Amino acid sequence: MWRYAPLLPISSRWASRLAVGDTPLLSLGADDGVHLWVKDDSRNPSGSLKDRATELVLAAARWLGCTQVVTASTGNAGASLACIAASQKMPATVVVPRHTPYAKLAQIRAYGAQVQVIDGTYDHAFDVAISMADAPDVCCRNTGFNPFTREGKKTCAFEIAEALGWDVPDWVVVPTGDGNILSGIATGFLDLHALGITSRMPRLLAAQARSSHSIAHDWLMSGVSGALPSSPTPVRPNTLADSLSVSRPRDHLAALQALRMTQGECVVVTDAQIMASSQILSQRYGLWFEPSAAAGHAALSDAIACGRIEPGARVVLLGTGSGLKDPHACARVACDMEAAATDLGAFAPSICPGDMIDVPMRSRP
Numbered sequence: 001m002w003r004y005a006p007l008l009p010i011s012s013r014w015a016s017r018l019a020v021g022d023t024p025l026l027s028l029g030a031d032d033g034v035h036l037w038v039k040d041d042s043r044n045p046s047g048s049l050k051d052r053a054t055e056l057v058l059a060a061a062r063w064l065g066c067t068q069v070v071t072a073s074t075g076n077a078g079a080s081l082a083c084i085a086a087s088q089k090m091p092a093t094v095v096v097p098r099h100t101p102y103a104k105l106a107q108i109r110a111y112g113a114q115v116q117v118i119d120g121t122y123d124h125a126f127d128v129a130i131s132m133a134d135a136p137d138v139c140c141r142n143t144g145f146n147p148f149t150r151e152g153k154k155t156c157a158f159e160i161a162e163a164l165g166w167d168v169p170d171w172v173v174v175p176t177g178d179g180n181i182l183s184g185i186a187t188g189f190l191d192l193h194a195l196g197i198t199s200r201m202p203r204l205l206a207a208q209a210r211s212s213h214s215i216a217h218d219w220l221m222s223g224v225s226g227a228l229p230s231s232p233t234p235v236r237p238n239t240l241a242d243s244l245s246v247s248r249p250r251d252h253l254a255a256l257q258a259l260r261m262t263q264g265e266c267v268v269v270t271d272a273q274i275m276a277s278s279q280i281l282s283q284r285y286g287l288w289f290e291p292s293a294a295a296g297h298a299a300l301s302d303a304i305a306c307g308r309i310e311p312g313a314r315v316v317l318l319g320t321g322s323g324l325k326d327p328h329a330c331a332r333v334a335c336d337m338e339a340a341a342t343d344l345g346a347f348a349p350s351i352c353p354g355d356m357i358d359v360p361m362r363s364r365p
Contacts, residue, residue, distance in 0.1 A: 034309060205265050
C-alpha cells in the first residue's frame with residue numbers, strides 16, 4: 001500500500017516489514033446478471049482489511065513518538081494490531097468483550113499482545129481503550145476515534161481503481177458495522193476523482209446485519225428529513241457476523257456522508273441470508289470469508305432482486321476477512337453442507353476416521 005505514499009498523510013520513511021495491501025481483485029464473471037469482482041483482502045498479513053488501517057496508524061504513532069498501542073476490538077482489529085505491532089516490536093494491548101470468537105482471540109495472543117477481556121460490549125471496550133491512551137506515549141487505534149484508520153483503508157479504493165485501469169465500477173459493496181470501511185472507501189475514490197485520475201465515482205452499497213442496522217436506519221430517516229443525524233440511533237446487535245455487531249457506530253456521520261456523496265444505498269440482511277451467501281461464495285467460487293464479508297454478498301443479491309442494482313452493472317464486493325476467523329459460524333456452514341450431502345452415501349464409500357488406506361508406493365528408479 002505504500003506505493004501510494006504521496007496520497008497518504010504519513011511519510012514513506014515508515015519501514016514496513018509486512019506486505020500490507022496489493023491484494024488481488026478477482027473476476028468472478030457473471031453473477032445474478034451483474035459482472036462481479038471480489039477484492040480479496042483476506043490475503044493481508046493478519047487475514048483482514050483492518051491491516052491497512054493498522055499499518056498507517058502505527059506509522060503515525062511512531063512518527064508522533066508513541067511507544068505503545070492499544071485498541072478495542074471484537075477480533076479483527078485486535079488481531080491486526082497485534083500482528084503489525086509485533087513486526088515493529090511495539091507493545092500492544094487489545095481490549096475485547098468476553099464473547100469474542102475464540103479463533104480471533106487465539107490469533108491476538110499468538111502475536112504476543114496483552115489481552116484485556118471485559119464483561120461488557122464492544123462499546124464498553126471502546127471506552128476502556130480510550131482511557132488507557134490517556135498516557136502521552138500510548139496511541140489508541142480505535143475505529144472512528146483515530147482518523148488514520150480511514151486514511152489506511154482508502155488504499156483499498158486506490159487498488160480497485162488501478163486494477164480496473166483507473167476506471168471505477170458502478171457499485172462497491174461494503175460490509176458495514178462501525179462505518180469506517182465505508183467512509184474509507186469513499187475517501188479513496190473521492191481523492192482519485194478530485195485529482196482527475198478517475199472520471200466518476202462508484203456508488204456504495206452498505207451491507208448491515210438486521211440487528212445491527214443503526215447506519216441503515218439513520219440513512220433511511222435522513223431521506224425523510226433531509227438532514228443527517230449528528231449521533232447514531234443505538235441498537236441491540238445479535239448477529240453471527242461479529243465484525244458487524246455494533247450498537248453505536250463510531251464512524252456514523254462519516255459513513256452517512258459517504259453514502260450521500262456517492263448516491264449510495266443500504267441493505268439490511270438476516271443471519272440466514274448471510275449463511276446462504278457464505279455457502280455460495282465458498283462452494284461456487286472457492287472463497288471462504290467470515291460472515292461479515294458474506295453479508296456483503298447477501299446484500300448484493302437482495303439489491304439485484306429488488307432492482308436497486310440493474311442487470312449488467314459492474315460490481316466489486318469487498319472480501320474483508322478470512323472464514324477461518326470465526327470457527328463457530330463456519331461450523332454452522334459445515335453442518336448445513338453435511339446435511340445437504342447426505343445422499344452421497346448411495347454412490348460414495350464411507351470411511352471411518354480410524355480406517356487406514358494402503359496406498360502403494362511407487363519404487364524409485
